[in-house]
Amino acid sequence: DTTVKQNPRYKLARVGKPVNLICSQTMNHDTMYWYQKKPNQAPKLLLFYYDKILNREADTFEKFQSSRPNNSFCSLYIGSAGLEYSAMYLCASSRRGSGNTLYFGEGSRLIVV
Amino acid sequence: QQKVQQSPESLIVPEGAMTSLNCTFSDSASQYFAWYRQHSGKAPKALMSIFSNGEKEEGRFTIHLNKASLHFSLHIRDSQPSDSALYLCAVASSGSWQLIFGSGTQLTVMP
Numbered sequence: 314d315t316t317v318k319q320n321p322r323y324k325l326a327r328v329g330k331p332v333n334l335i336c337s338q339t340m341n342h343d344t345m346y347w348y349q350k351k352p353n354q355a356p357k358l359l360l361f362y363y364d365k366i367l368n369r370e371a372d373t374f375e376k377f378q379s380s381r382p383n384n385s386f387c388s389l390y391i392g393s394a395g396l397e398y399s400a401m402y403l404c405a406s407s408r409r410g411s412g413n414t415l416y417f418g419e420g421s422r423l424i425v426v
Numbered sequence: 427q428q429k430v431q432q433s434p435e436s437l438i439v440p441e442g443a444m445t446s447l448n449c450t451f452s453d454s455a456s457q458y459f460a461w462y463r464q465h466s467g468k469a470p471k472a473l474m475s476i477f478s479n480g481e482k483e484e485g486r487f488t489i490h491l492n493k494a495s496l497h498f499s500l501h502i503r504d505s506q507p508s509d510s511a512l513y514l515c516a517v518a519s520s521g522s523w524q525l526i527f528g529s530g531t532q533l534t535v536m537p
Contacts, residue, residue, distance in 0.1 A: 353530075
């Protein structure tokens with residue numbers, strides 16, 4: 314039973330094409346995150362929204378964009394996919410002051426060919 | 427930059443065994459330490475967390491933290507096949523409170 318939903322669950326994209334991944338949560342959490350996970354590697358934080366404020370990690374600043382039109386919804390946008398973007402993308406949410414517990418979705422698996 | 431490392435990478439134990447998973451971190455100012463569990467094809471789910479040195483027990487699971495040695499661990503008593511999963515440790519520093527994860531330990535509990 315998960316209250317963080319991600320779409321699509323699987324995405325096949327061509328090199329150079331855009332990719333848009335979507336996440337929604339129903340817990341009224343103020344913070345939403347995007348992590349990238351590759352096999353045998355740690356989940357890597359790409360960016361997060363606290364309310365409407367976007368924070369992007371320095372080393373992924375140019376590669377990923379995001380929007381959060383309302384509290385429940387957050388997207389991750391790749392303007393031009395490269396082979397290195399193939400990974401599992403995990404969305405998570407949390408409520409500030411709740412002990413940092415993250416609630417994850419099941420992920421969107423992106424394969425770039 | 428915080429570095430979080432886990433050992434071992436994978437572990438196979440028999441049903442009923444005590445399982446110990448390890449996590450080291452590099453930032454001595456870290457304030458929050460957590461374990462997440464991810465069953466195959468499912469979302470990672472928070473298991474346990476701790477703020478201060480010492481131990482915390484919840485059912486068959488115990489988390490132990492030693493900040494001075496930059497180490498914390500998860501112990502699973504009476505391991506069950508349903509415990510088979512990827513275990514991720516995570517650490518947050520007081521400055522950012524963002525969780526930095528390790529690469530995981532793949533646990534298999536054999537019936």
